[in-house]
Amino acid sequence: QKEVEQNSGPLSVPEGAIASLNCTYSDRGSQSFFWYRQYSGKSPELIMSIYSNGDKEDGRFTAQLNKASQYVSLLIRDSQPSDSATYLCAVSVTGGGNKLTFGTGTQLKVEL
């Protein structure tokens, strides 16, 4: 079982719709959760972090965490073509040397 799992996609949504990206993790000691956006040929860019159960909103982005279900998600409201990228879920485990474990990423395509 992979430590961090994501659906590879592509996930296609029309412009203006809500894009929902999901991630599950296996280590119950995971404490910090991150969503990165990576455009083709570029390095990952941090867009959201979440540490506690519930929702965290930042502009058009909402991260949701459910530790009991070992599930973290990212919602993108009013999706724009510029949101088309690969979204990487990353998890860090307390006591694990602060290192991040990444999922394989979900490719999002926002269509006009």
Add this chain to the structure above:
Amino acid sequence: SAVISQKPSRDICQRGTSLTIQCQVDSQVTMMFWYRQQPGQSLTLIATANQGSEATYESGFVIDKFPISRPNLTFSTLTVSNMSPEDSSIYLCSVEEATGFYGYTFGSGTRLTVV
């Protein structure tokens, strides 16, 4: 967030040679990380580099193949030694930030092609 300068941005190297990648941060950071991203794949951690101590390597990565230096709190290098075409990847350095916000920032990456 920290600004990370990574160089070279890309290189094409002959098999059997070595390449050293440099990572310079504009602020002092305790932990620096080196990742590899193979074509179409996600990021895999190679090693964690702390200043003043030996780097800690992940399973599947060894010091002889990927020696790392960390001479101070703002700089690190990763060498890819005795390269083969399988080493063709993007190599990324990353730092953990705990000032202003908590997260991990990445350098712009080094795209390595081994021929």
